[in-house]
Amino acid sequence: MERRRILLCAGTGCISSGSLGVKEALLKELEKRGIADQYEVVTSGCHGFCEQGPIVIVHPEDIFYCRVQAEDVPELVEEYLLNNRVVERLLYKDPVSGEHIKNHLEIGFYAKQLRRVLRNCGVIDPENINEYLARGGYEGLKNALQLSQLEVIEEVKKSGLRGRGGAGFPTGLKWEFTYKAQGDKKYVVCNADEGDPGAFMDRSVLEGDPHAVIEGMLIAAYAVGADEGYVYVRAEYPLAVKRLRLAIEAANRHGFLGKNILGTDFSFQLKIKEGAGAFVCGEETALLASIEGERGMPRPRPPFPANAGLWGKPTCLNNVETFANIPLIFRLGAEEYAKVGTERSKGTKIFALTGKINNTGLAEVPMGITMREIIFDIGGGIKGGKKFKAVQIGGPSGGCLPEEKLDLPVDYDSLTAAGAMMGSGGLVVMDEETCMVDLARFFLTFTQKESCGKCTPCREGTKRMLEILERITQGNGEDGDLEMLEDLAVTIKDTALCGLGQTAPNPVLSTLRYFRDEYEEHIYEKKCRAGVCTNLVSYYIVPEKCVGCTLCARNCPVNAISGERKSPHEIDPSVCIKCGVCYEKCKFNAIILK
Amino acid sequence: MSKVKITINGMPLEVDASMTILEAAESAGIEIPTFCHDPELTRAGACRICVVEVAGARNLPAACTTPVSEGMVIETESERVIKARRVNLQLIWANHPQDCLTCEKTGSCKLQDYSYRYNVTGSPYKGETKVHELDDTNPFFFRDLNKCIYCGKCVRKCYEVNGAGAVEFMYRGFNTKVTTAFDVPLEESSCVMCGMCVDVCPVGALTPKQGLHNNRPWEVKKVLTTCPYCGCGCTYYLHVRNDKIVGITPNFKGPMKGHMCVKGRFGWDFVDSPDRLKTPLIKKNGEFVEATWEEALDLVAAKFKEVRAQYGADAIAGLSSARATNEENYLFQKLLRSLGTNNVDHCARL
Incomplete structure (x- = not known):
């Protein structure tokens, strides 16, 4: 009898909200009920919908349970696994219609996504290479190894893939430069030093599908003629480091890494270098300096890493998401790959949605989608029904776009023209209360x-x-x-x-x-309309609205509020420290910011 | 060497393809300001004062690190370039002590020179300034990090030329500073006090302790001479004021490219030391007494004869000094051999 598969998200987000406890409870409960042999409990990588974690998906019917806690497990097992009655309260509830949704593809957050790079994230056990292989893993590498180096580069150029790390440099061109560079030794380096505040797409890929990155690096190494590589990953990502390490070991055992890969003359060894917490090490020359043991400080370009990179040798350096796109190109073919996207920005892009948005999480979308679709359809709009004000794209290097730019197609060139940039894909949404x-x-x-x-x-x-x-x-x-x-x-x-x-x-x-x-x-x-800059706001009690409940006065930490019971109160501005406690406590909206 | 055709400030030039914009400009007599550039060190591109305008480039590339290319059109003093240089100078000024009147570096300070050149009289940027304690723990030079402009030449000189690697950048952002491992005083670090950092510091962050308040560059005569300490033959300029040595600058154009060691760089104050021997001394009744050269040489000759007669020539040995030249050392061994001994040695060995 085939065992039913229960997927438990074990991305960093779901682990923090308790998914490992859920797993333990589930294994115990299945054991207790004597049905453990009928189920395969798999911990997967990130599903992207971290807001709703921990996420549990039951296959084959693909029921999507969210915010599952250990104490929900007995009910889940009793009701659903044994009696086939869906536990409604653990289903996702659409914030607009209020309906409970069983299947994740019907959820707005997923409906408009195109999960190509993330196709294995949340689906396979990232610590088991066989699961990757079962989903076509390393097929891209096999296909690439049938081609000449130049044909591989040509294929990447044809795919139109541009660097996902921020600047959007054409990947095929970068490979060609490295291929053409003279050198007895060449390197391939993966930039996994993801540092933009709120961005975690590279972490999720490494945690959820590490072999995709390794496969991409292998194809790059073959194309440019490198036999050694590094993944520079920030030490603040311990789970990513662990899974990557396991994946490298497994790939070595299976002959995808090491000497004479898949019986060819191509050899490649891959090492991990953990970063020490400097944001600037995401800059490629600083990253290389850091691998060399120097202080992470950028070096002038030219020479570019393609010509003189790690230890002065030609180096092909790409970001995690870029490498994770590569196997896809060699499995689908460049033409098929390039069917998604716009004229000059091909494929998909993963965004990390954060800020004042309902569905925070990771979303992979086709290039050319509008910002409005990402924020309102996938992101579920602004929290608390507030008004959208701006979206910061591309992290600290990016820019803020206002409402009128929301219908811009999301691609490298439109975003740059509007004063923002694709960056690594961080998206921080702000509402009217942001200054x-x-x-x-x-x-x-x-x-x-x-x-x-x-x-x-x-x-x-x-x-x-x-x-x-x-x-x-x-x-x-x-x-x-x-x-x-x-x-x-x-x-x-x-x-x-x-x-x-x-x-x-x-x-x-x-x-x-x-x-x-x-x-x-x-x-x-001297006014802050969002009421954020405390020196520029003062709190004021509207006498007509104040019922004199004294709640504000009792909670004021500096006794700045006075007034008789059941009559309007007043705030003494010379004493008030603008902490906002009264504003939060008032049940009658009598306190306003001026 | 292949050549490329470029244009600098409207002047057509044909230069080596391997040159940077800075080198090409220098070859045509065009001076571009630099703080962090040193031809013998790794190109840092750190100070950004050498930025120039290159037609077609998005931003202003640094002349010291950007290679020339065929057809490049460069402006080294355009309005945009001057504006950028002024802002960067003002940014440095906003975080630099304003004590040029008494600063030891006055007159040979690049910050002063370029501020003058670009008419920067101060800084419009008011705010926090760094506060570092003066490091005067070593006998040879002061380290005043408040004056440091982070060009990093000392770091590279120490690591790439001396090999000591005593200083490096530490911390990030506004708190960045150049310091020793674990931020200990120089005296406790791996610094060997060669002073090469002092000689490349473009500002007053590293200043010799010798010649304080007595060494204005326009008041001293610079005399090119050869270091007497060893046979390397490093040349340098003595700063002479009122017939007294008050300081030294290395000869960067000499065969040693301005490299020096602690002895040559700082060990010159014996010249006017009151303890210095000026005549031979002969011990009489247990005390050294001044004597003439004739007396001294006669005494030595007499003693040699006495020793040789009594114990044989092999009882005599001579030890020469690294402070003597090759020629002097040659003559010394000749002298010893004429006395009949082969026992001659030299102190310059480890």
């Missing part, structure tokens, strides 16, 4: 802290930009501040050494471009 000046300040704080300190404009310039933004948000903005910000931004973009510095002003420039009036309000009217 755009404060947001720019947040990103500048990040880039300034993470600046390696090597070049003057980035080290000193982002510091001064940050100080100006801090002044503005504290209510000390002055006439001329915006011009000074723009001046600095232009010089930093013009003169910084590496991509981190050159793009650091983007969040400021894009918010200035689309939300300049908010900056001006902060400076000239």
